[in-house]
Amino acid sequence: MSTLDGSIRDDFPILRHRIGGRPLVYLDNAATAQKPVAVLDAVREYYETSNSNVGRGYYRLAFAATDAYEHSRSVVRRALNAEHADEIVFTPGTTAALNLVADTFGRAVVGEGDRVVVSGMEHNSNLLPWRRLCDTAGADLVVVAGDPTGRVEPAQLAAVLDERVRLVALTHVSNVLGTVNPVRELVAEAHRHGVPVVVDGAQAVPHRPVDVRELGADFYAFSGHKVYGPMGVGVLYGRRELLSELPPYQVGGGTVKGVAPTGPVRYVPVPARLEAGTPDVAAAVGLAAALEYVEKLGWPGVRAHNEALVRAAVALFGEVPGVRVLGDPAAEPAGIVSIAVPGIHPYDVGGHLDGLGIAVRSGVHCANTFVDRLDLVGTVRFSFAVYNTEAEVRLVREALRTVEPGFWTREHPTERFL
Numbered sequence: 001m002s003t004l005d006g007s008i009r010d011d012f013p014i015l016r017h018r019i020g021g022r023p024l025v026y027l028d029n030a031a032t033a034q035k036p037v038a039v040l041d042a043v044r045e046y047y048e049t050s051n052s053n054v055g056r057g058y059y060r061l062a063f064a065a066t067d068a069y070e071h072s073r074s075v076v077r078r079a080l081n082a083e084h085a086d087e088i089v090f091t092p093g094t095t096a097a098l099n100l101v102a103d104t105f106g107r108a109v110v111g112e113g114d115r116v117v118v119s120g121m122e123h124n125s126n127l128l129p130w131r132r133l134c135d136t137a138g139a140d141l142v143v144v145a146g147d148p149t150g151r152v153e154p155a156q157l158a159a160v161l162d163e164r165v166r167l168v169a170l171t172h173v174s175n176v177l178g179t180v181n182p183v184r185e186l187v188a189e190a191h192r193h194g195v196p197v198v199v200d201g202a203q204a205v206p207h208r209p210v211d212v213r214e215l216g217a218d219f220y221a222f223s224g225h226k227v228y229g230p231m232g233v234g235v236l237y238g239r240r241e242l243l244s245e246l247p248p249y250q251v252g253g254g255t256v257k258g259v260a261p262t263g264p265v266r267y268v269p270v271p272a273r274l275e276a277g278t279p280d281v282a283a284a285v286g287l288a289a290a291l292e293y294v295e296k297l298g299w300p301g302v303r304a305h306n307e308a309l310v311r312a313a314v315a316l317f318g319e320v321p322g323v324r325v326l327g328d329p330a331a332e333p334a335g336i337v338s339i340a341v342p343g344i345h346p347y348d349v350g351g352h353l354d355g356l357g358i359a360v361r362s363g364v365h366c367a368n369t370f371v372d373r374l375d376l377v378g379t380v381r382f383s384f385a386v387y388n389t390e391a392e393v394r395l396v397r398e399a400l401r402t403v404e405p406g407f408w409t410r411e412h413p414t415e416r417f418l
């Protein structure tokens with residue numbers, strides 16, 4: 001049973017949209033969530049009342065924009081329970097945040113013959129930055145596969161933590177199967193070996209209150225757009241001791257106290273040192289409004305709602321002959337359920353659902369190494385948000401009963417997509 005009232009749908013104007021004459025059933029929230037009026041209004045209000053550049057101009061409007069931007073940082077700090085606002089760096093998204101850590105912290109700590117450890121279910125955004133770093137440094141990337149659902153147990157991590165390991169990078173929640181890593185225990189294990197941990201929280205932050213101090217993570221990244229905020233903004237949290245030591249990532253406006261054609265460059269402290277150029281201030285303001293929106297709904301209710309939908313999906317989709325629910329998404333529900341329909345290409349399943357107004361993600365979800373391990377061409381992924389309902393889950397169950405092999409199954413049965 002859902003604990004959120006159905007009237008919540010009124011907060012999301014896009015849900016009034018019809019697809020081919022049918023109500024939109026949006027179940028691709030792991031790709032990006034829809035935006036409530038509170039976020040749309042915050043962005044609009046910022047542009048209507050405060051827009052100017054931040055941290056630069058010496059006039060009242062510029063002060064207002066800077067205040068709005070820094071207020072957003074403090075809202076993020078509170079949402080993550082970080083200790084200091086200067087531990088919060090705004091980035092364009094999770095991908096940018098992870099590249100930032102790899103190219104600054106990673107470069108500083110990983111050298112020839114060293115090792116970086118990742119889990120077997122990483123999104124390419126938390127795999128490629130480390131692959132490239134290792135290739136450049138002459139280091140090795142070690143993959144801990146975990147159990148069949150991808151979950152890494154502390155003992156499995158401990159087994160690879162030797163003196164060559166300089167860094168561990170892990171996803172909090174898999175964007176393919178919704179598997180949850182026991183991050184707190186994994187961080188504790190890595191720290192016992194003196195190894196810092198970077199966590200990809202892109203799929204966790206929309207579904208649970210994340211407390212970076214409780215988790216103990218050294219770095220934690222997420223995207224605003226997956227937690228009802230605008231596109232164009234994400235967050236890198238870094239523990240002050242580590243973050244404050246990072247060299248600039250990109251260099252440019254806003255990062256220096258002084259520079260001349262030759263001689264030393266004097267950079268400003270973090271977070272500004274890591275935010276070169278004009279940031280997306282309106283998106284940061286929108287992200288703060290999104291986090292406040294979720295806070296107002298109440299995390300216990302949001303979490304219970306998403307968990308109920310996952311449990312309903314596992315039970316109801318499992319009733320359809322031929323449908324395989326992948327992994328064990330109900331073990332610790334995190335808003336994601338993936339299925340396979342053996343003999344039918346995921347794109348044919350996605351296309352059939354789209355014909356009924358149901359938007360889902362089909363393919364390898366930018367995590368092809370994990371999907372390879374599942375020995376599938378791809379999965380069909382359903383991902384839930386506060387506005388989804390059990391009625392929608394039942395609608396999907398009925399739609400799955402009528403899915404048939406189509407163009408992709410006949411013409412390109414092994415073709416894979418992002």
Ligand code: PMP
Binds near residue numbers: 094096175
């Ligand atoms: N990591 C995970 C687990 C994700 O699901 C995603 C988004 N699909 C990303 C990283 C990348 O996020 P973004 O595209 O917002 O940078």
